[in-house]
Amino acid sequence: MPFLTLFLAAVIQGLTEFLPISSSGHLILLPRLTGMADQGLIIDVAVHVGTLLAVVLYFWPDVRSALAGLLRLVRGKVDTPGARLALLLILATVPVVVAGLILKLTGVDEAMRSTAVIGWTMLIFGIVLYVADQRGREDRVAEQWTMREAWIMGAWQAVALIPGTSRSGITITAARWLGYRREDAAKLSMLMSIPTIIASGTLIGAEVAMTANAQMALDGAIAAALSFVAALLALSLMMRLLKSISFTPYVIYRVVLGIVLLWLAYG
Template structure:
């Protein structure tokens, strides 16, 4: 990979990781459009560590509170409050994507990266956003989250393994269908992504240097890309949390659908290649 490619893709990662527009889908499209090549799922997984570090820093007080509450509850039954339950909810909600990611890792790194699939998911999953926004009650608070909510949102997170769906889009839509407030669903989506993204990035690190599919990157390029993704990702979190307080996710559907249509036209005319 060239440094220009690393910088551009890292900026795209930082901008799109937390927005429900699919960062993996955008990285796949930009790679093919400008470099006629797929950077690869392993490169994507590694630079996601930068955006996930942004989550750790931005939500550090909340994460620390949940961690300490969970450990206190494990040691002493008298301290099993909301933070203890939240810790278990994050763990339980993270398990589905870990299991499915390992079982289908070859398909994720190869077959599912077909741009026809990416474009189709950009369009089709936008309809899910619209339905979730219009049918979800959006009344339940953070304190009302249950283990059932966590598991359902965790299953929805598995859809993000398909480029074009969006990790945040899948989990937030699941939360809206469950009646959660839009900001509550968004915040829990961020927490739910931490174990999955960290595990995926660390697991993919060796393959990023000598990928079985995609392009190889040097250690310095991976470090630089991760740093860029962190800075831009941190700003994206702040913007999204302000946005969802007063705006519908249908705005993102209005962006995703034209992008999906454009990609399909470029594929049909041979400007872009599906693989």
């Protein structure tokens, strides 16, 4: 595969996975707007692996705590912050896994991969994010996350299976509606991405494992490394900026891109 294709797919995935602007929507648009060949499932899996490694590294103390807590959770004990976090992440992942399987088995997921759908979701959920960010309270922190809120944010996360919605964007929106501070909303969203990326990567990876060869494996490794670097930079920048600015810049980008895509789809 041409290096330019690998580079663009990896950097786009890395930069957009954790920003509330939809990585899947941008990856779908890449071949349509540039005329380049589709990067394929193997590269999609590889770039997701790269972003997974980035978020695990960035939030390693929380991830380590959740992993230790998972061992206690398996033994039926929820007596530590790590075990509680592990339980809440599992609960928040259930809706998107169930919805994803349903869409996959029915074939509806392919029907939603259109420029018009991405345009509408970019526009609509960008506006929803703006309203939630401007009107949401800021009196809750990540450590106060509850089972009820995990279910609610998990249900919102399932909506992100519609291309252009943005997994991080919709979960941040949900957290802001629930009253979480911007930094804590983003933190919960990023932590929720870990089991979600693992689940989706496992599902897609199983499809492509039998077709991979040495060259595809090398292309995948390059793409994963590039997306890791891009994701780590984007994640670090966003978390720093949230201490001083709102999500409005991302909303503006979504609205402008949504309008352009709708113009292309219907014009």
